[in-house]
Amino acid sequence: MSQQRQVAAKLGEVAFDSGEKASAEFFAITYGALVQQMITDLPQADDVEVVNQQLDTMGRRIGSRLVEEYSARSGAPACRTFAQAADAVAIVGIKMFLNVNATVQPAEESGGDTFTLTFADNPLALFVELPEGPVRQRLWYSNVICGVIVGALSMVGFIAEATFVRDTLRGDATNEILLSFKGREKETFKVEQ
């Protein structure tokens, strides 16, 4: 791990330690009830993609507010490049709010604008066994995390996409999110040349 990442990891640990704690089980069960309610409310029982979309939308709203808490409490510096932002999300943000040790590396052949975030533990999925059928095949149970990341990054000027590519609930060995850079928010001020 580079020195910068070691510093970032320390920031994440300190930020997590300084936050108020709540029961991880309560959090997981609450989230589970929310997802289950969304699935129950589906007009078409196999239309699972709708739940993925709803979780993403909800996550964006969460992320746009959470990033302010992140900047106020973690003390991490503003990110100038998307690579720095990906590091900050994985090493500081995810550690700070979920106490999960995630790793981040550039995706192969991406040219530096796509990163994979990998984490083994998922506190949202503590007690979850997905039922066989369309839910197990097509639900990204923790898709709210992708929405949170995208919502947070958009508030600090990065347009990004985040999608799950591997999920332990589907039988994969680990959890993996693909984070892609899509552009910068327009500058608020520009001197005309």
Place this chain on the structure above:
Amino acid sequence: MTVHLLWIINQSGQLIAKSSFTAQNSIGELGAKPDLQLTMSSILFSTFGMSQELTPNANPVDSAGMTLLEFAEHNVHIYETPSLVKFVLVSDHHTYECNALFRQLHSLYVEYVVKNPFNIIDEGGIGQPIRIPAFTEAVKEAVDKYHSHTQQPAVKR
């Protein structure tokens, strides 16, 4: 070490909060004319952007905007968050930094404003003035504490 006025300006340049902490006449016309505060906060927002763009710093990506403006009677302090919300404090001309107070105000903004799900966060340029009495009260309390702490050395002397 007196702080007269706080502005919070959102990333679209809208004045979403203002609080006075001293008598109205301590900041001249700005105290008497609320409309002037709207105008001046817009000018400050634009000037801040210009200061980032026009900096002689060789690497403009790494340049922060202006953080301190010094005048004969007052200093203006500016603190920008990574989400481009700007906190502005007008102080007496002896005060050269307010970093601890800014960090405290930022924390209060997070706790009372950002975490309120019914407070609109600058979506597509549509901001919302902060009308949360608990936040206003917490800000005044923080500044009062700041005043009492920074007055002590003078009293001891």
